Amino acid sequence: MNPLFRSFKIKNLELKNRVVMPPMCQYSVTKEDGTPNDWHYTHYVSRAIGGTGLIIVEMTNVEPDGRITNNCLGLWADDQIPAYKRIVDSVHEHGSKIAIQIAHAGRKAEDAETPVAPSAIRFSEKYKEPRALTTEEVKEMVDKYRLAARRAVNAGFDAIELHGAHGYLIHQFHSEYTNKREDEYSELTRFGSEVIQAVREEMPKEMPLIMRISATEFVEEGYVLEDGIDLAKAYKQAGVDMFHISAGGEGAMAPSRNPGAHAGYMVPFARAMRKALDVPVIAVGRLEDPHLANATVGNQDADLIAVGRGMLRDPYWAIHAAHELGDEISLPIQYQRAF
Template identity: 65%
Template sequence: MTSLAAPFRLKGLELKNRIVMPPMCQYSVEAKDGKPNDWHLVHYVSRAVGGTGLIIIEMTDVEPDGRITDYDLGLWSDEQIPAYRRIISEVQKYGAKIGIQIAHAGRKAEDADVPVAPSALRYSSDYKQPRALTTQEVQQMVVKFQDAARRAVEAGVDTIEIHGAHGYLIHQFHSPGINNRTDEYGRDLSRFGVEVVEAIKAVTPEDMPLIMRISAVEYMDGGYDLDHAIELCKRYKEAGVDLFHVSSGGEGPIGSRKPGGHPGYQVPFARAIKQALDVPVIAVGSLEDPKLAEAVVANGDADLVAVARGMLDDPYWALHALQTVTGQAREAAPRQYRVAF
């Protein structure tokens, strides 16, 4: 058995292989009510049929003004639960496990009348001027994350991912270049994220692992580096995060440091966090070459590999990747499709 095809277990989560479909916004909510629809059903279930081990539903926001756009998903109401339950149960029928990414866009909320943020600093001149959350509002936001996670559990998810990357609200609290608060949420840049982690752990089953996505480095001028991210991850591991999904950037206009454009450019970040914390990690970023994905896991750089654009191009990327690295994928394919393998 190749490394990519090997099963993976963390607490009560058992995956049939090491392949992850990461969150990718579809901007396809037709009624602007935050509820997934038939597009989302086909989008996610087709990747489950296609052999993916873990599917993470796209950025799902804790309040209407937390969306990037009004066409994003949300879990701010119990009325939204049934639409998610439908998708989650269908995905699970095909042997995939499914999680959901809980988030708030903060100052990157494009359709909010007045976005909120740790500090009144806009993302760029093309974005709206945000207002700084009061200390009480930050505490209320923690409860909104908790409520969204509770709804996700009621909908039947196998795991939850907290979005602490790509310049959205939790990341904004992380960043010394964005968070200039003078209260406890400015003096300790991890405090908001830690409180979100603890609040979500309080409403999830004990054997359900908690994932956090984090930007390992920032690309804006003066942005933080890997050592800052590692210290944040240490705090989050202590608070209850079981698995880190390691990405980078997204916090502001790119400065003198540029993100790599080559395949696997973020793998070293995942490896560094894995080694520093002795914690499982998901690597992501231009990993759609099956042999590269296999090497990342086989070399111990990461425990799981997430393939984003590759799965947009090919819903059956996982089966095709397993066929490439193992020489056959007949048993991994649905019964109805095995004649093709």
């Protein structure tokens, strides 16, 4: 069997293969209440039918004004739990596992009347100027992450991912580019570590906690890979079991920091993080070619492969990839005659 289709286990999470559907916002909440609807149900369950090992539900926010837009998902109220549980139960019926990404957009909350952030620094001229959170509000924010995690556990998710990448709130706190505070949260990893510890307290001991992190920033004065590794080490110490390695998102990309847009362009970040942290990592970044995805696992550059846009184009990417690589994969009986 090719490496991409070997099983994988971390704690009590057992995956039938190494294929991950990463979080990708759908902007499809119609009532602006943050609750998944039939679109989300079809979107996620179809990828389970398509053979994906692990599905990660899109950025799901801890408060209404923490969303990128008012059409994004949230998990700030108990009455939202049943809609998520419906998705989780159906994904499980088709043999896949499912996690959820918990987050807050911070200064990138486009529809918030006044976004909040570590410091009052605008993302760009197209965005509103945020208000700096008070020390007490930061502590309250940690509790909002805690309560969202509690709801995710009650909905039956197999793992939780925290969004610490792409210029959203946790990233904003751990970057000197966006954190100019003078209180205790000027310590760059303090907020993220407190969120991790709070979320861990709500999770079963054997449920994995994943963190998506930008390994490096793309603005000229942003942090570099060595700094990203140091951040991840602090978060590992706080309780993260696996990292989902991305990059950038905190501002306009400087030409000198551009990694290119070729296939597998972020794999070196995943490789470096995996070696330095000695924990499993998920690689991202134009890995939709099955042979490249397979080689990335086979070369031990990453443990799992996230296929984003490729899976938006093809809900059955995992089935098709296995077929191209010559592997047998469990097929829905209704589709077997096609193969």
